[in-house]
Amino acid sequence: MNAPTYDTERTAHLNTAGTGRMPDGVRAVLAACTARDDRFGSRALAEHLGAVLHTEVHERLGALLGVPAGDTVLATGAAEAFDAFVRAAELGPGDRIWTTPYEGVARLSTLCALRDRTRCRLEVVPLRADGDLDLDWMRARIDEDVALVSVVHVSSACGTVSPVEQVGRLLSPHRARYAVDASHSVGQLPVVAARIGAHLVTADGWRFLRGPEAVGFAYAAPGVWSGRPPAPVPAAVAALNAALAHHAAAVRLPYEDLLPRLRAAVERTPGVELLAPGREQAGMLAFRHGEVPAALIRRGMARRGVVLWKTVAQENPLHPAARDGATAVRASVHRDNSAQDIDRFERALRDVLREEREVREHAGTAAAAPGAVLAAAAGGGDGFGGPSPQRGKPVRRGHLTLHRTT
16 A cells, blocks of 8 residues: 655644544545446445455454454444444343443443443443542442443543553453443554453544544454444445555554654643543543633644644543533644644644734723623623523533442
8 A cells, every 4th residue: 555645735634533544545445446336336346345345354354453354343433333232232220331431422322322221320430530440449349230341442532541451351250241442542552352351342444544434343252242233335345444454564653752742742832731631642632722712723723734623522521621511622643643743733833822812912902892792791691681601611411321439
């Protein structure tokens, strides 16, 4: 496969955790398969790709996850695979499910649906003061009532790495099924299902593996799970197969120093708060500014050729940083990035914040607000006859009821 090629003014793509840039060879496979599908139809394309769809991609997935090729399953995404397998689990009122504060909303929704259907108990494993999972809490409370444990390998909110292998060893003597979300770890960290001790590993293909969107995969231990996730389209599978080949053949250039460099750039920027709970992060970090909204930062950075991601509390509703409902900006690095990308990020961030500060200072010298707004403020209303929320307080919507055990 060919590595992507860019000019000297290329965009600094710091959003691989959201959507990785496909290498040129992967993009070419996707384009060719899409054109063939358009000309001859999906059935003809599937026949043309027979060996890729039924054998080759599963062999590559098996090699990636360290499992037999026959135990891998294709899906439209990690969340869909998790839902298809977990929602069919047979649990009862005496069973318990463990999740963590780093769980994403899609998997939480699946777990809540399972709880509601089976009347089991859903509990949240607490974090230690440093942000890591509290393994001592787990050791003290594990018993045969714990039927399912769901752990995120790398948090999508801020890149916190959970000790999935230690959790697997802790669970191994017990009946609990162990499901690991590797969406933000596969492609940048080793993910070996047997070493982790997981019965289910799910992942997306379009993040650090840099495949196309709408294709993911899972390892499902034989005899443990029933159900079948929705299948991706053949063109996406062929492109994922090409991305797996590219990943396996890629020269492992050292890029581990980019994350500390990125972190240092954030910490040097006045007024910016780094959101990095846990003792270890991988591939990404999040931050926010005390006065400038995350959306303005992301858009301002995009205008300067730096691609980032805005996170919202609803994506990770149990995450510590989500408790006040604030948004944040997430930056992620890949071996395709360079030190120049980080330098460009730091310059752009300082420019955006300076520009927003100048806008606020200019606004502060403007004329007084219109009378209607002043009247609304004096009367405690929203200007339209209703009460106004407290400044800075998010509107709370109850949707996921979980049991926190301390």
